[in-house]
Amino acid sequence: MKSSDGIKSKFMEYIIKMSEVIGKYELHQTDSLVKKTCDYVLNHVEENISLKKIAKEVHASKDYIGKLFKQKTGCNFNQxxxxxxxxxxxxxxxxxxxxxxxVSEKLGYSNTDYFCCLFKKYTGYTPENSGKTI
Known part of the structure; x- marks a missing residue:
């Protein structure tokens, strides 16, 4: 490893490995993390979803993902x-x-009243009345 050829060879191996990581996670495109975050939410809609879980999935910090998400989409992650x-x-x-x-339980809301209030705030209708209007 003392020769310049040995050092150069190790360096090139390292560069190739890093390029593979960058390609795999598309880290050269900042909004790819946002796309992965959106995809995760869509694919896990009936689960408890948190930035912590997504951060673990995409190998980035939850704070970074939250800030990037807000910056790129204009709304925060919870919204x-x-x-x-x-x-x-x-x-x-x-x-x-x-x-x-x-429905409340299916989507991870433990309090049905909270779920109904959230739904009414979002749609303008209660879940009971929305079947006829949606």
């Missing part, structure tokens, strides 16, 4: 999650197979 969940609620209500408490 986005609520929007996606409420749109999913509309779909579930259209199916007509679920009661309010079932």
């Amino acid at each position: 986005y999650v609520t929007k996606i969940k409420m749109e999913h609620v509309k779909y579930l209500i259209k199916l007509g197979s679920y009661k309010n408490y079932e």
